[in-house]
Amino acid sequence: MLNGLNVGLIVIFIGLYGMTRTKNSLKLLMCLSIMGSGVILLFVSLGYIPGAVAPIADSGSQMVDPLPQSVMVTAIVIDLATVALGLAMVHYLYETYHTLNFDRILKKEEMKDDN
């Protein structure tokens, strides 16, 4: 069944799968962002009722559930802050290590640790 709930779950796991396939810090962050979109899609679909209108008071007809939407407004803001912080971190990672490959970043560290 192709509804927002299932697609949301699939998108979350696509993001999670993407993280296993890449070592690039920037791409890891992109996968995180995809996961976040999946969660938002899933959450907004939770309150969806076919044929209902937006939850504004006194609109008369049947309304969709307002709670998931209000939660998602907060979650989008948190997602934005998370991605912004992550991008800043990736920027400094690149400036200090001159590579985005997280595997190589770890290796550089280990060589130093052995001494």
Next chain:
Amino acid sequence: MIIEHSLAFIVISPITAALIIRLMFKNKYYDAIRTTVTFLGLLIPVIFLLLASPGDVIVYEMGGWERPFGISLILDGLSRTMALITGVVTLAVYVYYSDLLEQDPTADDYHFLYLFMTAGLYGVFLTGDLVNRFIFFEISILTTYVLLTFIGTKESLRASFRYFMLGSIASLMFLTGIGLTYFFTGYLDFGYLSGAVEQLSLHIRNIIFVFFLVAVGVKLAIIPFHTWLADAYVHAPTTMTAILGGITVKIGGYILLKLYDIGFGTPHIRYMVMILGILTALFAAVISLKYTDLKRILAWLTISHMGVIALMFSIWTPESLSAGLLYFINHSFYIVLLFLVVGSFGYIYGTHDIRKLPLMKTNIVLSSTMIIGLLALMGLPPLNGFYSRWYLLEVIDSPVIYSVVILTSILTSASVFRIFRLSKVDGVKSDKELSEGMMSSLIVLAGLCSFGGLTTSIYLENVVRPGVLSIFDTAPSFDLMGVELTALYSLHGVIFLLTLPLGYIFLRLFDTVKTKRPTLNQTLIEVDISDSVRYIIIILVIYLVLVNFL
């Protein structure tokens, strides 16, 4: 009127202090005002928490909106305990670092972020519904990521990024779990959820918990979700290591308890967490025997203790919960003390390597608090570590879990004996001195470790019992005074005391004093982000298969 709204002030006062610091004009008295405001912002919540009598349940509805529609703050036995630990630890850690901050050019940002993190931590423990728990957790964790990099080294940036990735995955999984819970029950408030979740079929509850398992696992750092912890602890600034070890990992345990409480404690789920807890407790303690970096040893021992806590909570009886809570509280105090002491060694001698540190021949405050901390970690009788271990053994009735706890004790004591054996009488020299703030907070924490042991019965009656009562209907009652003495010659106390020399024998027998890099293959010790995610997916698949076919 202030008392009536005191719960809101607990969360608001650190935020207010943070905003005052940010918006204040620079002037002659700027530094003094900043320190005072921060101190007040951290102290006021503790005062409000102490004013509320234990055992009371206070519910505060923000803005007057009723439950389950509005946002509510709840102060019951459990959240009061956790919030008090937060208050004591954040104050002690701030005092520890306050003297050094005066010369620090980034001190403004440090104060701002530290206060916001504190507010987030209070919020996590006090809030009454799932979504706000998530939001407050994000407040505390996003500031933590930034604070971890404050030391400004390459390694701290890398460690923080790894923690950031895993923590963000955990947060998103937590949010997904919240969404599915809401979809099936229609509530987000804990009071209403507890009835509603229990009416769901076992199958649905098990499936929803997959998402919570990742969230709780990453926060509690149980295997295989532990990969961020050791690195983040070692490369973080001293203060943040103490906060992480003292409070932040405990959030995972607290959320786990709350989830069990609302009805996710089905046998499948509890056995799964129990197995992971046993693996964590034993494996991490073995790994700690391989390192010479003091911070890393303590970090692995913390993981091991978190495994024991997950194990105790998953038995899910009033007795095991009270033992787990006592362990929780005592662990907070001695691990914060130890991390601060190790940080002080790093500050004075510039290294955390145990082979170079003059453990006994240094500042008297430093060496005595170090020894108190290590002995509490090992569990020598007058200190608080002993009573929490003894009580664990007292309440366990399954032989498997009993032997796991005994083995963990042996390994922990072997690890502590190893620290003593490796340390030199004469190490590197330095002319740096401890500041007064550092010394005072070390002494206070060492006092909490030793008096915490001597007043175990008071702890049990006033802190642990209300905590258990806020979850179960009945709680074990304790005869005040006397637990401290009877524990010493009770059967389980004697058995536990026998494990301490066994640790030394274990150390000599396997000769783990040799300091190599870990010979165990690196698969579970030093892994990068994509491998950690792979472990998460593997454990999810295993969990789903087990749940569906058993």
